[in-house]
Amino acid sequence: MVAVPHSRPPRKAPVYPGLPVVGSLLEVRRDMIAFFERAVRLGDIVELKFPARTAFVFNHPNHAKHIFVDHYRNYGKQTRGYQLLRMVLGQGLVTSEGEFWRRQRRIAQPAFQHGRIAHFGEVMSEETEGMLARWDREAPATLDLDRALMTLTLTIVGRCLMSADLSDESDAVGQAVTVMLRQTVYRLTHPLMLPLGFPTPKNRAFLSARAELDRLVYGIIQERRAGKLPPKPDLLSMLIETKDEETGEGMTDLQLRDEVMTMILAGHETTANALNWTFYLLAQHPKVSARLFEEVSTLGPGPLGVSELARLPYTEAVIKESMRLYPPVWIIARSATEADVIDGVSIPAGAMCFISPWTHHRDSRFFEAPLEFRPERFLGEAEAAIGKYSYFPFAMGPRVCIGNGFAMMEARLLLAAIHRRYALDLAPQVQVELEPSITLRPRHGLKMTLKRR
Numbered sequence: 001m002v003a004v005p006h007s008r009p010p011r012k013a014p015v016y017p018g019l020p021v022v023g024s025l026l027e028v029r030r031d032m033i034a035f036f037e038r039a040v041r042l043g044d045i046v047e048l049k050f051p052a053r054t055a056f057v058f059n060h061p062n063h064a065k066h067i068f069v070d071h072y073r074n075y076g077k078q079t080r081g082y083q084l085l086r087m088v089l090g091q092g093l094v095t096s097e098g099e100f101w102r103r104q105r106r107i108a109q110p111a112f113q114h115g116r117i118a119h120f121g122e123v124m125s126e127e128t129e130g131m132l133a134r135w136d137r138e139a140p141a142t143l144d145l146d147r148a149l150m151t152l153t154l155t156i157v158g159r160c161l162m163s164a165d166l167s168d169e170s171d172a173v174g175q176a177v178t179v180m181l182r183q184t185v186y187r188l189t190h191p192l193m194l195p196l197g198f199p200t201p202k203n204r205a206f207l208s209a210r211a212e213l214d215r216l217v218y219g220i221i222q223e224r225r226a227g228k229l230p231p232k233p234d235l236l237s238m239l240i241e242t243k244d245e246e247t248g249e250g251m252t253d254l255q256l257r258d259e260v261m262t263m264i265l266a267g268h269e270t271t272a273n274a275l276n277w278t279f280y281l282l283a284q285h286p287k288v289s290a291r292l293f294e295e296v297s298t299l300g301p302g303p304l305g306v307s308e309l310a311r312l313p314y315t316e317a318v319i320k321e322s323m324r325l326y327p328p329v330w331i332i333a334r335s336a337t338e339a340d341v342i343d344g345v346s347i348p349a350g351a352m353c354f355i356s357p358w359t360h361h362r363d364s365r366f367f368e369a370p371l372e373f374r375p376e377r378f379l380g381e382a383e384a385a386i387g388k389y390s391y392f393p394f395a396m397g398p399r400v401c402i403g404n405g406f407a408m409m410e411a412r413l414l415l416a417a418i419h420r421r422y423a424l425d426l427a428p429q430v431q432v433e434l435e436p437s438i439t440l441r442p443r444h445g446l447k448m449t450l451k452r453r
């Protein structure tokens with residue numbers, strides 16, 4: 001039992017009603033976000049009815065702090081969602097736990113630290129300029145922005161962390177990631193699906209997507225093992241060179257595969273979605289778009305460097321505000337290892353615990369006029385007034401996103417460079433629909449018109 005000081009007697013959390021046996025599964029299948037929004041209207045801690053497992057959703061920053069920061073050791077990743085993700089990511093940094101996770105995190109951390117930042121900035125700007133030069137040449141009237149951003153962020157993560165050129169792999173990776181994410185959600189909400197060993201069409205599609213990603217990842221590892229070294233050590237060389245303190249052994253190819261796969265997948269789709277939603281919001285808020293242009297147009301023409309970031313406070317505020325309204329990781333799940341008490345409510349061992357950045361960020365107790373897109377909230381003193389645990393697009397505590405700084409730099413540099421050169425608008429008759437998968441994506445992509453400034 002985790003010792004949590006509380007003086008009140010235990011109370012019962014309100015229960016979100018569900019059907020016998022299936023509980024709320026059908027509602028979740030219909031619209032996951034709407035389901036969690038309805039649930040948190042009942043209280044800050046609400047018990048959910050899911051088949052075979054007690055579950056709660058928490059909707060208060062104190063609870064998020066309790067789970068992610070103060071008692072994070074008690075809230076692990078033995079959830080069905082993570083089990084399903086392990087079918088693709090194996091035991092990489094996102095999915096592993098305990099001592100193994102701690103060690104892998106220690107090994108990976110230096111690859112994201114200051115010495116590498118200027119280099120990352122150069123790669124980010126160079127690749128963005130390359131994309132903009134292609135737009136200049138080809139002058140497309142409309143563009144699938146989501147695909148362009150996926151390609152760009154995939155290329156960037158490949159170059160920065162693995163010194164690998166993934167630019168030609170983008171379509172294959174994009175399709176494989178879509179299959180994987182959609183099936184993960186499908187399997188989550190259809191617990192009776194046949195295991196992967198049965199050759200159903202869904203299982204075959206999943207295995208073929210995973211094989212495609214394996215081909216790419218093992219290719220990167222083999223190339224590096226064959227001796228092509230980058231001028232400066234990158235994440236991949238750190239992973240390859242590290243030796244176990246006790247046994248003196250390096251990582252196996254399977255361990256490397258899991259870490260590389262994790263970084264590639266966690267490191268591009270999320271940032272691309274953050275930017276998708278940012279351009280989507282800008283297209284609907286001409287005043288914000290104009291103010292942003294005012295800021296970025298002071299920068300002059302050439303590629304942007306890391307030193308220019310300090311001159312882009314509004315750009316940063318726009319991105320933060322966009323991730324407030326559309327957090328790319330919109331729901332985070334944990335499982336209580338031991339029984340606990342949170343805010344007077346008994347949480348049994350094994351209970352599923354959901355915490356949603358989406359519901360926190362859209363709660364009027366924590367953000368004034370929460371549904372309005374107001375980047376000013378993230379400027380100066382206004383930002384300082386935001387509760388420390390109310391805004392958490394990258395989660396928080398020891399398992400906070402390791403790519404947080406990388407992603408913020410990338411999003412700022414890309415947004416500034418693109419907005420400086422092109423005005424993007426939603427293409428006519430385009431319906432933008434949320435796809436709340438593991439990440440929050442535009443279901444039918446994001447078709448936009450382009451106008452060279």
Ligand code: HEM
Nearest residue numbers: 093094266267270271274328329394395399401402403407
């Ligand atoms: C806007 C972009 C991004 C967002 C919103 C985001 C969000 C998150 C969140 C919420 C988590 C915690 C998940 C959990 O604990 O269940 C996480 C973890 C992680 N993210 Fe990100 N992420 C972004 C970009 C990146 C990038 C660029 C990389 C790598 C280059 C990355 C790599 C990771 C890894 C490895 C973890 C697991 C960390 C650990 O548990 O030690 N992410 N991310």
